[in-house]
Amino acid sequence: MTIWIEIDLCDGCRRCLRVCPYDALEIQDGKARVLDRCTSCGACLEVCRNDAISSDAEEREIPDFSDHRDVWVFAEQRDGRLNPVSLELLGKARELAADLGEKVAAVLLGHGVAGIAETLIDHGADTVYLAEDPTLERFRTTAYARVMADLIRDRKPGILLLGASHIGRDLAPRLARRVGAGLTADCTDLSIDPDERILLQTRPAFGGNVMATIANRYSRPQMATVRPGVMEMNPMPGHGGEVVRESVSLREEDIRTRVLEVVREKKERQDITRAKVIVAGGRGVGGSEGFTLLRELAEVMGGEVAGTRIAAEEGWIPAENQVGQTGKTVRPEIYIACGISGAIQHRAGMMNARYIIAVNTDPRAPIFQVADWSIVGDLHEVVPEMTRQLRREADKTTSEEG
């Protein structure tokens, strides 16, 4: 698909340049020009007020989706335990449904999990669609995708949200493909466009420093995944709702995967997505010994240690403590980034922390763009000094109490 500028209509206003995520437009002799780098993402097409940007994509008719309504949330459970992200999504679903004048439903699959329905209703679900069967006891892609797809075809939701957990990121794309729905992953914001009454899905995108707002005009349901910790729960104790039992017709022999064993690995530390203080390290920490300094600081502050993709790959931190686009999203009160350059993928995972402190020897490190307080210095000196001074504070406080 090609994009080009109608020179006669262009007035060189530069709007298209500003929205292009790839720097693929430039001004030459007062007119915009599309460069080779263009990926045909189409972001510029909507923004030109002179209709000077054209593409050879065919005009597409927007289908009538008036028979699709309501906001659904996939309620993720494992061994009868609900993933909190589902409750966070119910909180958001209520806002979206309110804007649309529609209802919220949760979809719960499993075996012997009916007890969870009440929690879902108490967090905003007006209806819980419950599908139980022995074949659904453990999550398996094709089994869950088939049941969900049948439900979607029968009941025609307008929007479907799933948590971007290991299960969610496995199920959502499979299901989207199966029902022919557009899917946007890892959304950081969701809202309803007041004119078109469609879901606007915002996420960091294109490996560059832009946020993209994405719409799904041509298919239903509008599907999106959201990371744990991004949305907020909205408990509604005493909220009434109904449970609708759905029949399941799956045959074990049709499902081509089997879970042989589930191995839980002992977690020594608290889940970093719930920590209020995080001390994180990147390439600059240099090794596991360096991380000892970070651990001491974290301990004095009552926080947790985390790190970048490099730190996890090198084994300096366990994989589940990795923050970033291929790791976890965290929203602590205080985030201290030590020896972290601040690549976009890492920033995407911590940019909503309340206060960000960055320590790095390179004054040009991108992390300083998002820090509230910046220290250009060696973390191997700064971090122990912080621990020292904070210990003095803590000692002072306890001696004042005594």
Added chain:
Amino acid sequence: MNIVVLIKQVPNTTEVKLDPKTGNLIREGLESIINPDDRHALETAMGLRETLGGRVTVLSMGPPQAIDALSEALGMGADRAVLLSDRAFAGADTWATSFTLGKAIEKIADFDLILCGRQAIDGDTAQIGPQVAEFLDLPQVTYVSRVEEAADDRITVRRRLEDGYERIACRLPALLTVIGEINRPRYPDVGRLIAACREKAPIQIWNAADIGVQTREVGLSGSLTHVIKTFAPKFQRQGERLEGDTETVVRELIARLKKSDGATACKAFDSACSL
């Protein structure tokens, strides 16, 4: 066991630097690399071929320069490569991309296993693997951290969970997406790399007509999601740079922390701290 490995050429977005004059990220001149997760997928394929024999075909959808990624894959030991390249494919979301890749794999036909990396460092959606698997009606296992056993008709793998892992038996043909912990990818062999750049290298380039698709089914026209707006992220903050020797900057930092709302989160300022 015949294996198809899906790879993507991506800009090395982890090496971005700040322009000292404007304070903006410099996006040009970024090196193009094989997506890191995909190298692990390639290495997994090499390992399986060593024990079970068969042929490894590497497939990528991209602009003409993506051929460099395929040459590198041949250098790592793949038997042949296919580049799907056509202006019509541009602007595709994962729906259109998985359709295009799916049609190409149907044309390649003879395969027992498809391997992909979990996600690409530029798109970060992790959607291609599962969507291709659904298109081809294959069972899938994602987040594969280890292959325990492999035979002609089934494969047993470990799938990473947030708090541990599952052991899963899967019938073949199937699609697996792998994560970095599965192996250490080998470096390409120089001799193979040179051969890969020669005219007789086993690289084919296919366009839309070659895989029998219409322009409206692929690329931006065939996509179900569209970017309607982009904007600078609001996460730029008015940072304060603290100056001085180590003791001084730390003192300044702690003073500011004590004055801020975040101080209550910090154990060291607990209880009797005067705020």
